[in-house]
Amino acid sequence: MEERYSPGVVEAKWQRKWASENSFKVTEDASRQKYYLLEMFPYPSGRIHMGHVRNYSIGDVVGRFKRMRGFNVLHPMGWDAFGMPAENAAIQNKSHPAKWTSENIDYMRGQLKRMGLSYDWDRELATCDLSYYRWEQKIFLEMFAKGLAYKKSSFVNWCPSCETVLANEQVEDGACWRCDSDVNQKELEQWFFRITDYAEELLEYTDKLPGWPERVLVMQRNWIGKSYGCEIDFPLENGGAIKVFTTRQDTLFGATFMSLAPEHPLALSLATSGQRGEVEAFIQKVKSTEKVRRTAEDLEKEGVFTGSYCLNPATGLRMPVYLANFVLTDYGTGAVMAVPAHDQRDFEFAKKYALPVKIVIQPETEPIDPASMTAAYTEPGTMVNSGQFDGISSLEAKECIADWLEGRGSGKKTVNFRLRDWGISRQRYWGNPIPVIYCDSCGTLPVPEKDLPVVLPLDVAFTGEGGSPLAKLDSFVNVDCPQCGKPARRETDTMDTFVESSWYFLRYCSPDYTGGPLDKEKVGYWMSVDQYIGGIEHAVLHLLYARFFTKVLRDLGHVNVDEPFTNLLTQGMVIKDGAKMSKSKGNVVDPNALIEKYGADTARLFSLFAAPPEKDLDWNDQGVDGSFRFLNRLWKLVAESLPFIGSTSPVRVESLSEEAKGLRRVVHKTIRKVTSDIDERFHFNTAIAAIMELVNAVYSFAPKNLPENGPLLREALESALLLLYPFVPHFCEELWEKTGHEGGIEKTGWPSYDQEAAADEELLIVVQVNGKLRGRITVPAEAGEDSVKSVAFADDKVSAFLEGKTPKKVIYVPGKLLNIVV
RNA sequence: GCCCGGAUGGCGGAAUUGGUAGACGCAAGGGACUUAAAAUCCCUCGGCCGCAAGGCUGUACCGGUUCGAUUCCGGUUCCGGGCACCA
Numbered sequence: 001m002e003e004r005y006s007p008g009v010v011e012a013k014w015q016r017k018w019a020s021e022n023s024f025k026v027t028e029d030a031s032r033q034k035y036y037l038l039e040m041f042p043y044p045s046g047r048i049h050m051g052h053v054r055n056y057s058i059g060d061v062v063g064r065f066k067r068m069r070g071f072n073v074l075h076p077m078g079w080d081a082f083g084m085p086a087e088n089a090a091i092q093n094k095s096h097p098a099k100w101t102s103e104n105i106d107y108m109r110g111q112l113k114r115m116g117l118s119y120d121w122d123r124e125l126a127t128c129d130l131s132y133y134r135w136e137q138k139i140f141l142e143m144f145a146k147g148l149a150y151k152k153s154s155f156v157n158w159c160p161s162c163e164t165v166l167a168n169e170q171v172e173d174g175a176c177w178r179c180d181s182d183v184n185q186k187e188l189e190q191w192f193f194r195i196t197d198y199a200e201e202l203l204e205y206t207d208k209l210p211g212w213p214e215r216v217l218v219m220q221r222n223w224i225g226k227s228y229g230c231e232i233d234f235p236l237e238n239g240g241a242i243k244v245f246t247t248r249q250d251t252l253f254g255a256t257f258m259s260l261a262p263e264h265p266l267a268l269s270l271a272t273s274g275q276r277g278e279v280e281a282f283i284q285k286v287k288s289t290e291k292v293r294r295t296a297e298d299l300e301k302e303g304v305f306t307g308s309y310c311l312n313p314a315t316g317l318r319m320p321v322y323l324a325n326f327v328l329t330d331y332g333t334g335a336v337m338a339v340p341a342h343d344q345r346d347f348e349f350a351k352k353y354a355l356p357v358k359i360v361i362q363p364e365t366e367p368i369d370p371a372s373m374t375a376a377y378t379e380p381g382t383m384v385n386s387g388q389f390d391g392i393s394s395l396e397a398k399e400c401i402a403d404w405l406e407g408r409g410s411g412k413k414t415v416n417f418r419l420r421d422w423g424i425s426r427q428r429y430w431g432n433p434i435p436v437i438y439c440d441s442c443g444t445l446p447v448p449e450k451d452l453p454v455v456l457p458l459d460v461a462f463t464g465e466g467g468s469p470l471a472k473l474d475s476f477v478n479v480d481c482p483q484c485g486k487p488a489r490r491e492t493d494t495m496d497t498f499v500e501s502s503w504y505f506l507r508y509c510s511p512d513y514t515g516g517p518l519d520k521e522k523v524g525y526w527m528s529v530d531q532y533i534g535g536i537e538h539a540v541l542h543l544l545y546a547r548f549f550t551k552v553l554r555d556l557g558h559v560n561v562d563e564p565f566t567n568l569l570t571q572g573m574v575i576k577d578g579a580k581m582s583k584s585k586g587n588v589v590d591p592n593a594l595i596e597k598y599g600a601d602t603a604r605l606f607s608l609f610a611a612p613p614e615k616d617l618d619w620n621d622q623g624v625d626g627s628f629r630f631l632n633r634l635w636k637l638v639a640e641s642l643p644f645i646g647s648t649s650p651v652r653v654e655s656l657s658e659e660a661k662g663l664r665r666v667v668h669k670t671i672r673k674v675t676s677d678i679d680e681r682f683h684f685n686t687a688i689a690a691i692m693e694l695v696n697a698v699y700s701f702a703p704k705n706l707p708e709n710g711p712l713l714r715e716a717l718e719s720a721l722l723l724l725y726p727f728v729p730h731f732c733e734e735l736w737e738k739t740g741h742e743g744g745i746e747k748t749g750w751p752s753y754d755q756e757a758a759a760d761e762e763l764l765i766v767v768q769v770n771g772k773l774r775g776r777i778t779v780p781a782e783a784g785e786d787s788v789k790s791v792a793f794a795d796d797k798v799s800a801f802l803e804g805k806t807p808k809k810v811i812y813v814p815g816k817l818l819n820i821v822v
Numbered sequence: 823g824c825c826c827g828g829a830u831g832g833c834g835g836a837a838u839u840g841g842u843a844g845a846c847g848c849a850a851g852g853g854a855c856u857u858a859a860a861a862u863c864c865c866u867c868g869g870c871c872g873c874a875a876g877g878c879u880g881u882a883c884c885g886g887u888u889c890g891a892u893u894c895c896g897g898u899u900c901c902g903g904g905c906a907c908c909a
Contacts, residue, residue: 215826215904222825222905229909246909259909299907326907336909345907418908539904609847610834616902618834626847629862636862676838686836689846696846766842771890773842811889817841821889 001642001738005635007599011730015116023744024063024118026074028525035071036526037063038505038565040534040542043080044104044126048111050574050581050607050619051535053591057604058571058613058684059533060117064726065678067118068750074526076508077112077119079105081128083497087430091464097430098458101128111591115600116730123511127500132507133432134453135517136499141435141446142556148194151444154423155263155287155329158186164427164468185287191434191493192421195548199224199417202547211567213614216539223540225418230402232411234258234310234319234337242266242310242321245332245416248339249405250397252314253386254360255337259303259324259349262286264334267323272307279304279323286325301326301349312337313410314387314401324349332416340376341368347376360385361394422545424496429460429469431494439481439488448482454490468492501542502549505529505564518558532565533613539570569682572616574607581619589619601728602628608684608727631731634695634724637702638717638735644707645714645739652711653757660709661761663701667716668758670694671751674723684727691723714739722751767792768819769801785812792818 018024028034039059042052063075079101086097093100105126112119125132143149156165159181165188195202203224206217229247236242242258260267262283271279282304303324310319319338326345327336340350340357350357357370361381368377380394389397389404405411425434433454435447447454457476460469470476471492481488503517509526510519528550543565550564573580576587594603606627611617656664670690677687698716706713718739725732725745736745760781765788767775775797779788789810792798798820805822812818 218826219904225905225908227908244909248909301907324907326909328908331908333909338909343909345909348907416908418905536903606847612835615828615835620834620848623834623848630847633862681838683836683838685834686838686846689836692846764842768841768890771841771888776842809889811841813841817890819841819889 001639003639005632007601010734011116011600014730014733015113024075025120025122026072028522029072032072034526035066036074036529037531038529041078041080041504043083044101044108045085046104048108048591050589050591053603054574054607054617055533055571056115056117057607061608061684061726062531063118064729067746075119076123078124078504079126080501081126082431082500084428087428090462114595123508125507125511127504130453130455136432137435137453139517143552144446148552149191151189151191153187154190155185155187158184190423190425192423195422196417196419198548198551199419201551205563209563213568213570216568216570219539220544223419223544227416229414229416230405230411231414232313232405234313236310242335243333244335244337246337249401250394251339251342251360252401254339254341254358255312255319256340256356256358257319257338258310258321259327259336259338260321261327261329261334262323263329270306270308270321275305275307279306282323301345301352303349330420342376342378344376358385424499425493426496427468428494431497434491434493434495436491437479437482437488439484439486441486442481442483445482498542498545502545506559520558523559527559528561528563529565531567533569533571536570569613571613574619575616576619598624598628601731602631605728609688612683612685630692631728637699638739641713641717644710647710649711651715660705660712663697663716664712664757666694666697667719668753671719671723671753672758688727691720694720719751763815766817767795767798769798770821771819774798774801788812788818
């Protein structure tokens with residue numbers, strides 16, 4: 001066998017073999033336990049980065065481990081292929097997004113294969129393929145039919161020069177990231193998914209996902225943002241009423257004015273003739289303020305009086321109705337009852353416009369009064385100035401006032417969610433066309449199923465000017481109305497790319513199915529995903545959308561599960577020199593160069609060894625050397641051991657020396673530890689450390705105990721290779737073959753440990769005096785408490801610390817520790 | 823501001839249920855081999871005192887519970903993340 005380890009040669013050999021034998025292809029098999037393993041699919045940006053290397057290395061360990069343990073493992077890979085970068089690259093390079101994307105996919109697929117990842121490549125999909133996005137259009141139409149997809153007007157960031165909507169992330173300091181024009185707010189008709197219909201269930205199930213990290217669940221709960229309160233009607237003097245949502249109905253008696261969002265439907269109609277000019281100017285001013293700036297907390301509270309009044313339903317007080325810049329149109333009802341004494345924003349507003357402050361809650365400690373207070377009092381206290389509610393605690397009053405309002409018919413208890421419906425319209429080309437037609441006579445119509453799919457046309461020009469190219473393509477836009485046959489227009493917006501990633505994991509179950517989006521039987525076999533692995537940055541967006549979609553598809557009859565991902569692992573970022581790897585910081589490690597120099601196995605090994613998966617990984621080039629050295633050491637050890645391990649006769653336990661028994665103990669303890677580290681904890685770093693210790697033990701054992709311990713050496717080395725296989729598969733397959741095995745490691749299965757061989761014959765007992773470590777004694781494993789005590793008291797060091805004092809108490813932790821208290 | 827995490831040697835990290843703090847690896851220092859270098863192998867490696875045996879001390883800081891605390895509790899500081907004019 002070769003003296004030197006040549007990763008390039010070894011890895012090419014096994015990758016060829018895996019490819020030619022299609023080693024990781026799976027089909028449904030009711031006789032075996034399924035395991036659906038998934039890593040978040042990448043955006044084909046050009047090349048993989050270290051974050052991918054880490055993510056997919058973690059996944060591959062789990063996949064190979066589970067396969068060795070006999071599971072039928074589904075482990076697919078694909079491409080999140082629609083999106084803006086492709087379009088921008090096309091504009092820049094005068095190319096086409098389709099070409100750019102498919103070239104990137106080809107290159108990155110090669111990189112992933114070079115890493116030796118055990119995917120079922122037959123299931124590969126790209127979301128920009130017609131065979132994928134056509135089914136998404138079908139789902140959209142089913143959602144449309146159920147009212148789960150709808151169109152409404154909403155305010156968005158609009159770049160007047162690029163003529164397109166921008167996501168919040170694409171607005172930098174109030175200006176367009178591409179052309180630097182000032183961004184303004186524009187009201188546009190947009191398509192939405194009714195995720196709010198599922199708010200309650202999405203929230204409820206955050207308590208039913210024990211396999212998810214708590215912090216992700218917390219983030220989702222915060223995002224959904226359920227709050228309990230009341231809807232209260234404030235009658236207008238001229239008829240009608242303003243409806244507010246509040247969580248502080250206990251402060252109702254202190255409401256002295258009303259604040260509406262400038263976008264509130266009543267805003268203009270409430271303006272009296274004398275105030276109209278001012279009101280219009282104010283609305284204009286607020287609307288032209290960029291959203292980011294407008295919602296900044298330090299923005300000065302500003303408003304304008306409409307001239308109208310409403311009545312406090314509790315006190316009958318005439319409350320002036322203001323428009324206020326801090327009231328959000330899309331939270332609650334867009335109207336806020338202002339209680340300046342007990343809300344800081346209302347307090348500031350009241351001070352500015354000289355509005356009355358009325359205290360209705362007094363603190364238990366120092367009483368407050370309107371003249372001297374400098375900030376609102378927002379804590380609980382005792383009710384005052386509140387009619388029959390005076391004297392009770394404000395916490396109690398919440399419930400009482402809510403009941404009272406319901407009884408009088410001027411309000412009702414309600415819950416409110418922070419979660420908003422998901423706006424999915426994008427004025428972009430490189431996405432899935434929304435399958436809708438607009439007819440002047442018939443209105444908004446779904447594209448009939450027989451006319452699906454709406455194919456994204458490829459013959460468009462990319463100038464980077466004038467918004468979506470689709471809108472300028474007459475052959476796409478102009479269409480006959482499916483209902484009346486008259487000329488009509490197609491929707492030219494495409495769907496948010498998060499829609500594609502909301503169901504790709506379902507499509508993997510039946511990627512070639514042509515009868516619909518999903519083959520229910522196959523989805524039934526594989527779902528849900530047993531282990532999902534990806535970056536924490538998707539904690540809310542993708543992971544919430546995917547949960548929503550799964551529930552929608554369940555209700556549409558496509559799947560039978562409530563939740564898509566049983567267990568979620570959120571891996572940390574890859575850090576170097578104290579910062580996330582990025583081109584601008586110049587701290588990027590290129591996976592290609594790494595694999596070129598050390599091979600894929602070393603790259604995988606180090607990325608798994610340097611930190612547990614959920615923590616950030618601090619990249620260290622010298623650390624990689626260490627991982628490479630370890631593989632070389634093991635290679636050499638196996639090469640030098642070959643002459644002694646030819647015999648396949650089993651280890652004869654009874655004839656082993658004490659030292660040999662010790663090594664065998666290490667072998668079986670290592671199997672036990674590595675198994676639980678991988679299976680129960682996903683602590684691959686400690687699993688690898690344990691295997692390193694095993695190899696170190698073999699290293700110091702071998703030279704002086706050969707040739708008589710050939711069978712034991714074989715057992716030790718084979719165990720090391722089997723345990724190490726999920727981490728460095730090419731390396732282990734090669735050495736497995738070199739040590740005389742055929743048929744591959746996975747077929748051999750995961751090693752089991754021998755309880756007896758792993759058991760210690762002697763135990764090290766730590767002896768403490770008054771809780772301080774004073775000695776270590778060795779006793780036979782079967783020694784009882786009494787004999788441990790007698791050995792401990794006889795120990796010179798221990799007795800020196802006892803100085804003849806009588807022990808008050810002796811605590812014995814069996815097999816571990818003895819603490820003598822004097 | 824609110825809500826989550828986290829803080830352990832020069833560095834990454836380990837200590838799984840309250841029971842030997844620092845596994846494993848990196849870096850560093852010393853040595854062997856070599857004409858030399860690389861590679862490899864051996865030794866040392868939290869701090870202080872000590873020739874040594876050994877002792878004291880030490881897991882961000884202060885306090886508590888306990889026979890015993892990196893681990894549990896209360897408070898403080900710093901760092902990271904999420905949400906945030908949410909009524």
